[in-house]
Amino acid sequence: xxxxxxxxxxxxxxxxxxxxxxxxxxxxxxxxxxxxxxxxxxxxxxxxxxxxxxxxxxxxxxxxxxxxxxxxxxxxxxxxxxxxxxxxxxxxxxxxxxxxxxxxxxxxxxxxxxxxxxxxxxxxxxxxxxxxxxxxxxxxxxxxxxxxxxxxxxxxxxxxxxxxxxxxxxxxxxxxxxxxxxxxxxxxxxxxxxxxxxxxxxxxxxxxxxxxxxxxxxxxxxxxxxxxxxxxxxxxxxxxxxxxxxxxxxxxxxxxxxxxxxx
Amino acid sequence: xxxxxxxxxxxxxxxxxxxxxxxxxxxxxxxxxxxxxxxxxxxxxxxxxxxxxxxxxxxxxxxxxxxxxxxxxxxxxxxxxxxxxxxxxxxxxxxxxxxxxxxxxxxxxxxxxxxxxxxxxxxxxxxxxxxxxxxxxxxxxxxxxxxxxxxxxxxxxxxxxxxxxxxxxxxxxxxxxxxxxxxxxxxxxxxxxxxxxxxxxxxxxxxxxxxxxxxxxxxxxxxxxxxxxxxxxxxxxxxxxxxxxxxxxxxxxx
Numbered sequence: 001x002x003x004x005x006x007x008x009x010x011x012x013x014x015x016x017x018x019x020x021x022x023x024x025x026x027x028x029x030x031x032x033x034x035x036x037x038x039x040x041x042x043x044x045x046x047x048x049x050x051x052x053x054x055x056x057x058x059x060x061x062x063x064x065x066x067x068x069x070x071x072x073x074x075x076x077x078x079x080x081x082x083x084x085x086x087x088x089x090x091x092x093x094x095x096x097x098x099x100x101x102x103x104x105x106x107x108x109x110x111x112x113x114x115x116x117x118x119x120x121x122x123x124x125x126x127x128x129x130x131x132x133x134x135x136x137x138x139x140x141x142x143x144x145x146x147x148x149x150x151x152x153x154x155x156x157x158x159x160x161x162x163x164x165x166x167x168x169x170x171x172x173x174x175x176x177x178x179x180x181x182x183x184x185x186x187x188x189x190x191x192x193x194x195x196x197x198x199x200x201x202x203x204x205x206x207x208x209x210x211x212x213x214x215x216x217x218x219x220x221x222x223x224x225x226x227x228x229x230x231x232x233x234x235x236x237x238x239x240x241x242x243x244x245x246x247x248x249x250x251x252x253x254x255x256x257x258x259x260x261x262x263x
Numbered sequence: 264x265x266x267x268x269x270x271x272x273x274x275x276x277x278x279x280x281x282x283x284x285x286x287x288x289x290x291x292x293x294x295x296x297x298x299x300x301x302x303x304x305x306x307x308x309x310x311x312x313x314x315x316x317x318x319x320x321x322x323x324x325x326x327x328x329x330x331x332x333x334x335x336x337x338x339x340x341x342x343x344x345x346x347x348x349x350x351x352x353x354x355x356x357x358x359x360x361x362x363x364x365x366x367x368x369x370x371x372x373x374x375x376x377x378x379x380x381x382x383x384x385x386x387x388x389x390x391x392x393x394x395x396x397x398x399x400x401x402x403x404x405x406x407x408x409x410x411x412x413x414x415x416x417x418x419x420x421x422x423x424x425x426x427x428x429x430x431x432x433x434x435x436x437x438x439x440x441x442x443x444x445x446x447x448x449x450x451x452x453x454x455x456x457x458x459x460x461x462x463x464x465x466x467x468x469x470x471x472x473x474x475x476x477x478x479x480x481x482x483x484x485x486x487x488x489x490x491x492x493x494x495x496x497x498x499x500x501x502x503x504x505x506x507x508x509x510x511x512x513x514x515x516x517x
Contacts, residue, residue: 048420050416050420075419077419077422078420078421079422080420081420081421081422082420084417088414088417089417090414090417090418090436091436092436101423101431102418102421102423105422105423105427106422174421174422
């Protein structure tokens with residue numbers, strides 16, 4: 001389970017995450033909604049241990065991180081991984097190289113561990129860059145997201161939608177246990193969103209926990225097992241997907257009606 | 264070792280002058296009709312000696328500048344207050360002092376103040392190396408400080424170690440941005456070695472002056488010198504442009 005307990009984070013004297021408790025079960029899809037500046041992205045960064053909370057505790061399965069930290073324990077990346085709204089694709093590599101680099105390095109690391117342990121390599125990986133099983137997964141994902149035609153392009157030669165798919169595939173191919181997605185559907189068409197939705201559902205059935213920040217209410221309705229509404233660094237309301245249809249808090253009702261009318 | 268402020272003719276006689284006088288004797292009869300290429304051919308051994316000194320000087324400056332500058336720039340990016348800011352202040356101050364003044368000051372007043380006599384070649388090499396170190400450090404520090412942290416974050420969440428991020432993400436991006444600029448700086452430093460002639464270093468410009476004092480053909484002699492520098496600097500500039508075109512792609516996204 002991925003859990004944030006009593007998380008507090010301040011910046012410039014203002015609390016941007018204010019005593020937040022959040023948890024993500026394996027195989028669960030949770031959706032965070034809320035206005036801009038409500039702390040959604042910061043919460044994701046805290047849960048992924050990319051930023052340290054001022055206080056609180058983060059539990060990722062067997063790993064426990066108490067803050068303020070007494071010692072620096074290595075985060076379990078990429079078992080927990082993130083796809084950010086800004087995507088963060090490496091500009092000197094093509095989209096395919098972006099996706100393959102972490103895989104290749106992981107395969108290389110596995111091979112060196114096997115060598116150190118004097119164990120026979122588990123595959124013919126010593127002659128290939130990526131383990132065959134991972135290569136198959138990569139090929140399947142590229143086909144699923146219809147990326148064959150642009151996967152050799154550099155990020156600046158691809159459209160935003162194409163880059164979003166590449167960033168998503170880079171995370172998915174690593175098979176994390178927890179996948180945190182920050183507004184990754186903002187530039188995708190309906191067909192791509194539907195593909196992502198069904199793929200995320202497949203992942204959740206495999207026991208992968210998915211936490212999504214989105215403004216797309218229909219996507220949230222379709223995907224969410226659990227909905228979290230954030231405002232001003234706090235969780236205002238949370239519950240099943242019924243929160244989207246019949247929220248109890250006035251702030252949530254107002255926000256949802258604005259989004260419904262805008263869409 | 265040469266002696267600062269010593270007899271120039273003595274220095275010439277020891278190194279360049281010998282070759283120059285030999286070249287001169289061969290062609291004294293047809294000096295009146297010498298072309299640029301005749302000068303290059305006739306004084307080839309003198310030019311070769313001058314070029315050798317220029318290259319020795321440039322190599323020292325490049326080596327010290329690139330190594331020291333990369334180190335200073337990297338340390339300055341990491342420890343901004345203790346190293347970065349002081350190095351920036353020195354670099355800013357140096358940029359306001361003409362190279363020639365700096366060179367003269369280190370060659371005459373400083374050595375007089377300290378009561379030491381240093382080989383002009385070493386003085387020139389150190390002076391230009393100091394300038395090169397701070398110029399290179401400025402570039403390296405700037406690129407490292409401006410390096411987008413999101414690329415490092417992306418590496419972290421993909422499970423890459425710090426050294427893997429350094430080797431596969433940071434270095435390739437930083438090198439692509441810095442190599443063409445650094446190459447241009449090194450070409451400028453090569454051209455700045457000409458100032459060494461003014462403190463009696465027998466590099467190529469001083470050799471040209473000496474040849475001119477023998478045959479008094481300034482147009483031809485300095486055109487020959489220009490051609491030599493073109494032959495050396497143009498390929499280096501071309502390499503810098505090629506590297507820039509090949510590696511410094513437009514990273515801005517649509």
